[in-house]
Amino acid sequence: MIFRAVEDADLILKARRGEVEAFNLLISRWEKRVFNYLLRILQNREDALDLSQDVFLKAYQNLRKLDDPQRFPAWLFRIAHNEAYSLFRKRKPEGELETTERPEASAAFPIELSIAVTSALNKLNADQREAVVLKIYQGFKFEEMSEILSCPVSTVKSRLYTALELLKADLSPLKVRGVV
Amino acid sequence: MSCSPFDLRDYFFGELPDDERRQADLHIKSCLSCREEVDRLRSTQAVLLTVPDEEIPQRIGFISDRVYEPSPVRRWWQAFWGSAPRLVFASAAMLSVAIIVSATYRPATPVANVDVVKLQADFTRQLNEAVVKAVADNDAWHEERTAKLLDVAAKYAAREYRTVYFPEGSR
Numbered sequence: 282m283i284f285r286a287v288e289d290a291d292l293i294l295k296a297r298r299g300e301v302e303a304f305n306l307l308i309s310r311w312e313k314r315v316f317n318y319l320l321r322i323l324q325n326r327e328d329a330l331d332l333s334q335d336v337f338l339k340a341y342q343n344l345r346k347l348d349d350p351q352r353f354p355a356w357l358f359r360i361a362h363n364e365a366y367s368l369f370r371k372r373k374p375e376g377e378l379e380t381t382e383r384p385e386a387s388a389a390f391p392i393e394l395s396i397a398v399t400s401a402l403n404k405l406n407a408d409q410r411e412a413v414v415l416k417i418y419q420g421f422k423f424e425e426m427s428e429i430l431s432c433p434v435s436t437v438k439s440r441l442y443t444a445l446e447l448l449k450a451d452l453s454p455l456k457v458r459g460v461v
Numbered sequence: 462m463s464c465s466p467f468d469l470r471d472y473f474f475g476e477l478p479d480d481e482r483r484q485a486d487l488h489i490k491s492c493l494s495c496r497e498e499v500d501r502l503r504s505t506q507a508v509l510l511t512v513p514d515e516e517i518p519q520r521i522g523f524i525s526d527r528v529y530e531p532s533p534v535r536r537w538w539q540a541f542w543g544s545a546p547r548l549v550f551a552s553a554a555m556l557s558v559a560i561i562v563s564a565t566y567r568p569a570t571p572v573a574n575v576d577v578v579k580l581q582a583d584f585t586r587q588l589n590e591a592v593v594k595a596v597a598d599n600d601a602w603h604e605e606r607t608a609k610l611l612d613v614a615a616k617y618a619a620r621e622y623r624t625v626y627f628p629e630g631s632r
Contacts, residue, residue: 297540299525299536301523301524301525302525304523305522305523308521308522308523309520312517312520312521313514313516313517314514316515316517317514317515320515326518330517330518330519333517333521334521337521337523338523341523345539345540348545394508394511394512395511395512398508398509398511398512399512402509413509416474417506417509417510418509418510418514422476423474423476438470438471441470442470445470445502445505448505448508448509449501449502449505452505452508452509453504
């Protein structure tokens with residue numbers, strides 16, 4: 282007997298035929314990544330969860346428009362990016378973007394480090410922060426980031442490398458103090 | 462300042478093509494400053510990754526409800542129009558049909574300018590000629606008939622006359 286992992290592409294084809302359970306399986310594979318991407322750029326758990334649901338609903342409704350199932354990750358994150366920026370635009374006049382949640386300490390690292398990293402990320406502008414999140418935390422290639430952010434690869438690299446310079450300067454004291 | 466022939470940040474993120482990556486590997490092994498630059502990138506990444514992903518607080522899932530699901534026909538229709546290649550195919554097919562129809566269809570030859578007055582005059586003339594001919598034929602028939610009747614009447618009268626005025630045996 283040959284066991285073969287069900288590929289995302291297979292699930293997408295089944296979901297396109299109306300098999301909701303196939304799409305639910307697809308969600309279970311991607312919900313954590315989408316939620317964390319939104320959490321890191323929105324910095325609000327409730328918003329991140331609400332938008333995650335909206336992202337998967339839109340993905341289900343528009344699944345037939347996805348020409349190449351291999352491009353599903355970038356396509357999904359493009360929807361998430363659009364949802365997040367739609368929320369940014371709605372909330373900007375109210376100034377709610379300034380309110381950020383205090384990071385929770387993880388079991389492996391001290392709270393001081395989480396606060397320092399979150400603070401350093403908050404000093405970046407929204408574009409730079411998103412570039413860092415997509416590359417460092419989500420591991421996308423530049424080409425995929427270009428598709429998600431709808432801008433040239435050169436712009437993606439410029440945002441990421443500028444952000445890394447700022448983060449390097451901001452976070453290097455932690456290394457000197459031996460936190461890392 | 463890096464002395465590497467390639468961007469060390471591209472190298473660090475694994476975005477260089479294989480041959481350039483191999484050359485960068487060789488350079489970094491022999492260049493202390495480039496090695497330190499890559500180490501700094503690695504440290505920065507490590508610090509950032511100390512804030513790990515969180516578990517999603519509430520799982521996401523959809524429930525299938527056939528009441529809200531589109532019919533198979535509607536799904537096919539949405540899929541048809543949602544697919545760019547099919548749309549292109551349909552457009553091309555319609556264009557082909559239009560070209561074939563326009564190539565094979567010949568509109569009726571337009572009627573030459575008709576002189577209505579002349580046509581009416583011809584019609585009137587032909588009608589008059591037909592009426593005159595019909596009247597002449599009728600007159601001729603009546604004349605012939607009248608002549609025959611007169612002939613018959615004359616013969617009858619002559620026989621009766623002989624009978625009355627010249628009875629048999631009276632001569």
